Amino acid sequence: MDFLLIDTITNSAGKLYLFIRYRNPNKRRKIFLNEYEGSYTLAGKEALLWVLALIVLLIVVGLIVLTVSNTFIPRE
Numbered sequence: 001m002d003f004l005l006i007d008t009i010t011n012s013a014g015k016l017y018l019f020i021r022y023r024n025p026n027k028r029r030k031i032f033l034n035e036y037e038g039s040y041t042l043a044g045k046e047a048l049l050w051v052l053a054l055i056v057l058l059i060v061v062g063l064i065v066l067t068v069s070n071t072f073i074p075r076e
Helices: 005-021 025-034 040-072
Strands: none
Touching (some): 005 025, 005 040
């Protein structure tokens, strides 16, 4: 079976995400098996998706703030 770089990245991100979020090994194992179907890749994809959504949200809010601030600044 071929593995891609993104699989390695999401697998590592999933392990790190579950380790940080659930410090108790028994609870982490239970969540890992039930919610992520025993796949660190699924957990990593979810974690990376949340990070991407946060970055996009910050960019959109930043653009709105810049647009509004430039609209109301009087120019001489």
